């Protein structure tokens with residue numbers, strides 16, 4: 001074989017190998033995506049069966065509200081609504097929406113000792129499912145803060161439509177980094193895709209909360225963000241962890257941290 005012919009065969013072979021690699025990568029990505037999708041659908045189905053058995057059977061009013069939320073978002077899912085909203089805001093990552101499974105929320109309420117004496121602020125309450133569960137099953141007052149208008153409007157409509165909790169639960173359209181959190185005795189924030197800079201802003205906003213306020217976060221503890229931060233404004237903050245556990249989410253397990261605001265800053 002002549003030198004030119006040999007070179008031609010080699011370059012052809014290399015191109016085919018590259019193409020093959022690219023396709024096998026694409027196939028691996030597709031299989032990965034398909035597996036995650038299947039896993040989260042299956043998880044949500046099993047979770048829903050648990051919700052019917054454990055919660056709907058005990059509380060008719062909660063069942064009615066929860067089914068109203070599920071049917072409202074049956075065709076246009078909260079994931080799609082959130083994606084559209086984030087696209088309009090030109091956010092680089094539009095896949096930020098997720099929901100706390102109610103069985104995991106029950107565990108959170110248990111570890112955080114949420115009772116009817118509490119006023120829980122849910123930062124980024126999404127469709128409001130967790131807020132309604134908390135109010136119905138722990139008896140606490142709940143304020144849901146959310147940036148997406150569709151979610152806030154529909155959840156508020158449900159309260160207005162004679163939910164027996166009217167007066168105990170409210171939804172506000174606001175940016176939780178700037179909202180007044182001072183009336184809260186407990187704060188739940190599930191935003192596992194928040195970056196360190198956003199968590200620092202949250203920590204700054206927690207300054208006005210009452211001493212002893214419980215702060216619940218998923219996937220990260222406030223102290224680990226403070227420890228690695230270069231922001232001097234938060235370097236003296238400290239939130240002791242009073243409990244932590246691995247909670248089930250549709251995408252897998254994540255550590256839930258229950259922290260407490262100190263009565264006063266350590267000197």
Ligand SMILES: C[S@@+](CC[C@H](N)C(=O)[O-])C[C@H]1O[C@@H](n2cnc3c(N)ncnc32)[C@H](O)[C@@H]1O
Nearest residue numbers: 097098099100124125126146147174175176190
């Ligand atoms: C991961 S979802 C959690 C929904 C719900 N809390 C749950 O656990 O099922 C986060 C929600 O926070 C909202 N969110 C994100 N950043 C926000 C901000 N700065 N102010 C208000 N809401 C925000 C998003 O629109 C989204 O609905």
